[in-house]
Amino acid sequence: MKIKYELRKNEKNTSARLGYLYTNYGRVETPMFMPVGTQATIKTLSPEEVKECGSGVVLANTYHLHLRPGEDIVSKAGGLHKFMNYDGPILTDSGGFQVFSLAKNKKKDITEEGVHFKSHIDGKSLFLTPEKSIEIQNKLDSDIAMSFDECIPYPASYEYAKASTERTLRWAKRGKDAHKNENQSLFGIVQGGEYTDLRIMSAKETVKMNFDGYSIGGTSVGEGKDVMYKMIDDAILYLPKDKPRYLMGVGDPIDILEGVIRGVDMFDCVLPTRLARHGNAFTRSGKINIKNLKFKEDFTPIEDECDCYACKHYTKAYIRHLLTAQETFGARLLSIHNIRFLIKLTEEIREAIKNDNLLEYKEEFISKYSKKNN
C-alpha cells in the first residue's frame, strides 16, 4: 500500500503536528526520528536493538546499496526487509545527496539527462538518472522512495540555484512517471537553495505533481542554522496538511525541535551512530565524550534517567574501557544510547504537542542541553 498520513492534532502555539503514518508495516507516530542503515545495517546494531530503541521507519541508502551489493542481489533476496531482517517500514533516499557528497574527488558532470560521477569505492564511472534511481529503489523494495534531486551547494548563486531547482522539478516529474510500484510511496523533494522565491516555487510545483509526502532538501550542507530554519519556513507553508513532511539529514536535537515547531514530521541522520564511533554520547546536558579520562572511574550510567539497554546495564567506566581497548561493543552501546536519545526526544515532543506546551518543553530542553554545547 501507499503510506497514509493522518493529522491528529496541531499544537496550539506552534506549527507542530501530531500524526500517524500508516505503512506496509503498521502504524507509526510522528514527529519521528529515523535511524540510518546506510549499507542495509544500522552500524553495529541488530534490527531488534534498533526496534528496542523505539524506531518506526529506518533509512537505507540507494547509492551505497547500488554499489554494494547491488540492487539485483537485494531484489533476489526478496527485497530490503528480508535481506536485512528489518520487520518495519524502510525509506530509501534517491542517491542524489551521496552523488554530491561522496562521488570520487567530488567530480561530477550534471546534465539534463542525469549525473555522471565516479564511485567512491573503486572510481568506476557511474551514471544516475531520475529513472535509474527509481528503478533501483523499486528493486530494493523500500516502503518510501525519494525523488532524484540535485542537492544545491551552499552558497550558490541565484542563477545556479534557479537552474538547478527547475531541473530538479523536471527530474521529479520523470521519476514520478517512471514509478509504478503500488506498494512503494514516493516523496517529492523541495529545493531552491537559500532563496525564498525559489523555495516557494519549488514547493508549489512539486506539490502539483501530487507525491505521497514531501521532503525539504538541500539543508545540512554548510549553511548556518538560521538559514536552515528559513529554508523550512519558506517551503512548509506551501506543503499540503494531509501529507507528511520530512527534513532530510537532520539529527541535532535542537534542529529536530526547531523543525517540529515549523511543522516537520520526519527526520533522519547518521549522527547518533557516527558520534558513537567517536566515543560521544548525547545527554540532557549536552554531548559528552566517554573516552574522557574523568570517566575512568565513573560507575554510573551515561544517563541515570535513560531507559536504554546501555544505561540499564553498563557504566561509563566500562564503556570507556571498551572504547579505549578498541572493542566494538563500546560503539554499539553508545549507538543504542544515542538512537534512543533522539527517539525519546521525539516521544517527549509528541507528548508536548498533546499538552500544547511544546515551546516550554523546547526552552527547558535547550536551557539544559546548551550549557555544554555552546
Add this chain to the structure above:
Amino acid sequence: MKIKYELRKNEKNTSARLGYLYTNYGRVETPMFMPVGTQATIKTLSPEEVKECGSGVVLANTYHLHLRPGEDIVSKAGGLHKFMNYDGPILTDSGGFQVFSLAKNKKKDITEEGVHFKSHIDGKSLFLTPEKSIEIQNKLDSDIAMSFDECIPYPASYEYAKASTERTLRWAKRGKDAHKNENQSLFGIVQGGEYTDLRIMSAKETVKMNFDGYSIGGTSVGEGKDVMYKMIDDAILYLPKDKPRYLMGVGDPIDILEGVIRGVDMFDCVLPTRLARHGNAFTRSGKINIKNLKFKEDFTPIEDECDCYACKHYTKAYIRHLLTAQETFGARLLSIHNIRFLIKLTEEIREAIKNDNLLEYKEEFISKYSKKNN
C-alpha cells in the same frame, strides 16, 4: 563458594566424562566450551547473545585487564561480573600465557621470583609474580582463578622443560598460599612440555597441593596434534576423578572431541571470534569463508540446520555483504554462529556420552568435517 565437580557418568568406550560444575552462578554441564572475553567483552557480542549461544563459563584475561582498565577499576566497579554485566561463572587465566605470547618483542626475563616483561600496549616495564597474579584475579573477582605458570615453548630441551616445570610447581605453591578468597576457586596447571616423565611428575605434584581443578597447559604452542594428544594422555591419568580437567586454549572441533575422549571437561579458545573477524564460519562440512565470491547470491543461512540467531534470520549473501562493506554486524553474526557451533558440539558430545556412542559420533563428525579442512 568453591566450585564443585560432580561426575555423572563415564562413557563406556572412552575416558569421556559427563559432569556438573556447581558454581556461584548455578550449575553448568561438562564437557563444555568456554567463549573468551579477553578484555571483559566477548568480541562484538553482548552478554545476552553469549548466553543465548548456551554458554556456561566465560573467560577473561588477567594480563589484558591488568593493563587496561586495571584490576582496581574492575574491583571498584564491583568485580568482573558487574563490570561486564555477565550473570554467569567467569574464569580468569593467570596472565602467564599472555606474558609469553604478547610481551613486547617477546622479550622477558624469567627469575625465580617472577617474570619481568614489557607491555604490548605501551612498552611499560611490568613484573608479574605468582602472588601478583592471584592478587589481580582476586580483585577481578572471577569464579575460577588459574595458577601462574610458565608456558614452555615448543620445542624445548629436556633440561629447560624440567627446570621450568619445577619452577611452575614452586609458583603454584606460592600462588596457592597467597590465595585466600573463599568465593573463588583456584586451578593448578600441569606443565612438563612434551616429556612424559615431566608431565607425570608435574601432574602428581600439582595434585598433591589439592587445587579445585586442574588444567593441562603448554599446549597449542606449535606442537603437532599427536604431541598435544600425548600431552593430555600423559597427564590425565594422574588427575583426580572428582575434579574438573581443563585443556587451555583449545577450540578446534576435532581437538575438542579428542580432548573429551581423553577425559577433558573444559575447553576455551578465541578461535570462534577470531575466525569471525576474518569472515570464516564453522560448518559441519568444515570451515568456509563467507567473503568468497560464490556466496554473493547464496540466500541460504550459513547452515540450514543451525539454531543460532544468525542462521535463523540472515543469509550468506547478507553476511558477505556486511563483511565486504566492513560493517561490524557481519563479524557479530559470524561470532554468534561460531560460538554456538562449538557449544552445540559439546551438547552433542554430552548426548553421545549419555548414549555411550561417542566414538561413532566422533567418526561421523570427522568424516563430514574433514572433507573441506584437510
